[in-house]
Amino acid sequence: MILLTDDLRACLLANGLRRGADHIPVVKLFNPMGAATWLATELDRDGDTLFGLADLGFGCPELGAFSLSELASLRLPFGLGIERDLLFEAAHPLSVYADAAHRTGSIMDGIRRLAMADGVPRQSR
Numbered sequence: 001m002i003l004l005t006d007d008l009r010a011c012l013l014a015n016g017l018r019r020g021a022d023h024i025p026v027v028k029l030f031n032p033m034g035a036a037t038w039l040a041t042e043l044d045r046d047g048d049t050l051f052g053l054a055d056l057g058f059g060c061p062e063l064g065a066f067s068l069s070e071l072a073s074l075r076l077p078f079g080l081g082i083e084r085d086l087l088f089e090a091a092h093p094l095s096v097y098a099d100a101a102h103r104t105g106s107i108m109d110g111i112r113r114l115a116m117a118d119g120v121p122r123q124s125r
Contacts, residue, residue: 001083003029003072004043012043012050022095025052028088033076037107038066041094053098053107061101061110063094091118 004012008027015023023041030037035057042051048068055061071082090097092114100110 001081003027003068003082003084009043009047012040013045013047016042016044016051022093024093025088025090025097028085028090029071029082030085031057031074031076032080032083033078035106035108036082038071039090039094039097039107040066043068053094053101055101055107057106059105061098061105061107063098091120 004027011026015021015026019042025039025041027040028037029040035055037055037057038050038052040050040052043049044051044065049065050068051063051065053061053063054066074082076082096114097107097110100114101107102110104110104113
């Protein structure tokens with residue numbers, strides 16, 4: 001799967017030029033065989049370094065940088081790799097997702113809690 005379309009890449013790069021802003025996540029990436037999830041808001045000029053919220057499934061999501069090429073190169077069982085959530089539409093700035101994730105221990109539980117508070121049903125993955 002292509003993790004970033006040209007439109008997503010352009011949006012992430014534009015956000016990367018406006019560092020310090022509390023951007024709305026542009027893309028959600030996930031491990032289809034595990035709990036790892038990433039919400040990316042910015043892409044550095046190097047075209048590889050993403051910034052956002054990362055959750056490897058150990059109960060301590062954190063803000064920081066991660067490598068697009070490393071995520072794209074991961075090979076999981078059954079020929080799977082990291083995937084992009086095609087249905088993800090962010091409704092809040094990254095700080096809100098980060099706060100919800102820290103309170104619940106995971107990005108996905110945080111997204112579910114926010115969706116319930118918003119009164120909007122969200123997909124489970």
